[in-house]
Amino acid sequence: MSGVPQSNPQKTFYLETFGCQMNVHDSEKVVGTLIQEGYLQVQTVEAADLVLYNTCSIRDKAEQKVFNRLSDYKKYKKQGKTFGVLGCVAQQEGEKIFERAPYVSLVCGSASYNKLPSMLAQLEAASVATREIPFDKLRAGSRPAGENAGLRDDASVIATAGKSGSRKPEAESLVRITGLDDRETDACFETEFTARTNPHRGYITIIEGCDKFCAYCVVPYTRGKERSRTSQSVLAEARQMADLGYTEIQLLGQNVNSYKDSEGNPAARKTFAELLAAVGEVPGIRRVRFTTSHPRDFGRDIVEAIDAVPTLCDHVHLPVQSGSTRVLDAMQRLYTRDQYLERIAWMKAAKREISITTDVIVGFPGETESDFAETLGLLEEVGFDAVFAFKYSPRPNTPSLKLDDAIPDEEKARRLEVLMAKQREIQTTSYKRYIGTSCEVMVEGRNEARVQWMGRTTHNKTLNFTAPATANPKPGTYAPILVTSSFPNSLLGELVL
Ligand code: SAM
Ligand code: SF4
Numbered sequence: 001m002s003g004v005p006q007s008n009p010q011k012t013f014y015l016e017t018f019g020c021q022m023n024v025h026d027s028e029k030v031v032g033t034l035i036q037e038g039y040l041q042v043q044t045v046e047a048a049d050l051v052l053y054n055t056c057s058i059r060d061k062a063e064q065k066v067f068n069r070l071s072d073y074k075k076y077k078k079q080g081k082t083f084g085v086l087g088c089v090a091q092q093e094g095e096k097i098f099e100r101a102p103y104v105s106l107v108c109g110s111a112s113y114n115k116l117p118s119m120l121a122q123l124e125a126a127s128v129a130t131r132e133i134p135f136d137k138l139r140a141g142s143r144p145a146g147e148n149a150g151l152r153d154d155a156s157v158i159a160t161a162g163k164s165g166s167r168k169p170e171a172e173s174l175v176r177i178t179g180l181d182d183r184e185t186d187a188c189f190e191t192e193f194t195a196r197t198n199p200h201r202g203y204i205t206i207i208e209g210c211d212k213f214c215a216y217c218v219v220p221y222t223r224g225k226e227r228s229r230t231s232q233s234v235l236a237e238a239r240q241m242a243d244l245g246y247t248e249i250q251l252l253g254q255n256v257n258s259y260k261d262s263e264g265n266p267a268a269r270k271t272f273a274e275l276l277a278a279v280g281e282v283p284g285i286r287r288v289r290f291t292t293s294h295p296r297d298f299g300r301d302i303v304e305a306i307d308a309v310p311t312l313c314d315h316v317h318l319p320v321q322s323g324s325t326r327v328l329d330a331m332q333r334l335y336t337r338d339q340y341l342e343r344i345a346w347m348k349a350a351k352r353e354i355s356i357t358t359d360v361i362v363g364f365p366g367e368t369e370s371d372f373a374e375t376l377g378l379l380e381e382v383g384f385d386a387v388f389a390f391k392y393s394p395r396p397n398t399p400s401l402k403l404d405d406a407i408p409d410e411e412k413a414r415r416l417e418v419l420m421a422k423q424r425e426i427q428t429t430s431y432k433r434y435i436g437t438s439c440e441v442m443v444e445g446r447n448e449a450r451v452q453w454m455g456r457t458t459h460n461k462t463l464n465f466t467a468p469a470t471a472n473p474k475p476g477t478y479a480p481i482l483v484t485s486s487f488p489n490s491l492l493g494e495l496v497l
Helices: 021-036 060-071 088-093 096-100 110-132 231-243 272-280 300-308 325-330 337-348 369-382 409-434
Strands: 012-017 050-055 082-087 104-108 155-160 174-179 201-205 248-252 287-291 315-317 355-362 386-391 438-447 452-457 462-466 478-486 490-495
Touching (some): 021 110, 021 201, 050 088, 060 082, 082 088, 082 110, 088 096, 088 104, 096 104, 231 248, 248 272, 272 300, 355 369, 369 409, 452 490, 462 478
Parallel strands (some): 201 248, 248 287, 315 355
Antiparallel strands (some): 478 490
């Protein structure tokens, strides 16, 4: 943890994070903010006064995980702990969470995190007042479930006391605070108090929200409209990180390459590719990554920037979702198979070899065997270095909920298995190309059981390696490794002395 002074810690909090890198980084900022407010972070629910879950609702499974956690906490509530739900499930479900999980006191969407200190203060003040107000005077019951969920940007407090009219012991009266975001919000969670968990590589969010509205996706509803930071503030953060000793920076956004500089002076605005290059030129920064890119906004200038600036990593994650133009159209992805392949051709023509990875959804409503075969064909044609594949999961509020021709779950599972087996074959063969080459890794740690070190290449591949006992490579340093064998998902090598 760095850059966060610990001011007289008293109250303790535990935070568990679900989901994508954006959530991981949001949590780093929430942790920094709470520490600044005088809280102390602890590693178990048992040790915490305040228990927070930063949630993900991208697929049903992710959402269920959170409710499973919450169903477990009745026993903890009796010990006087306060529970809060943050992030996408909070924004999606709003006050309905209080019905499903009645002991939750705080529900807060991601664009309201800058209000967290005042919300927590309100919560504390209200719980003191609740203890002092005669029980009968409390407003009973919560608001109607889901009413206006996702449409408000105010923080509101409701003191409730179980069922209307019932008399319950004081300890069971509940105070509830909601901070839900307006989709049109301009708020970005920028803070100087970020508790980054890794001292060598760190995230910077450059754009929040999404305006693409793919037919299957909750993000435009849970994270609001697209809004970008100024290139100046991004560069200032990158320089600050370099000063603190970070050498790798990953720029983040749901669609990172849809970045539009919000700099006031039009002459000073940077395109995404220019911003990438500028971050790559910050003294001390050795590696720059970015994720996730949307194919529609993926210009040739990004490839040119990678060619021109050696610190930009040789890796692009470009989710395709399907190899069938018909399905891409139904998904409202805004590009065709051919347009996707055109972007792949730009990358394959680059001066350096760029490793390409992707996301695929199988079993989107109406996906035929022949559509699925087109996706398998595309995997072969591109030769991705990794594929993150998911069964289509119907999500609340999304247009694809209304589509006919749902694919049965067993069939989705079958397609997923076929696709993963095909991709494993592809990687088993293609990773062999590294054998005999020397790759630079950032050392990440040591696997004591295997007597190996772990490293990551510029291509974002895990490269485990052996080294003489005297070498003792340190995490965060860079080392040349000779690759000696390959596996479908990783490489093995030895330190070059
Ligand atoms: N913005 C990125 C893009 O456009 O490709 C993707 C961000 S999304 C948070 C990460 C991945 O989750 C997507 O690429 C998609 O494959 C998957 N995903 C999103 N919604 C899904 C759903 N309803 N069912 C299954 N997978 C889903
Ligand atoms: Fe979701 Fe599509 Fe936006 Fe990506 S571009 S976050 S998949 S709506």
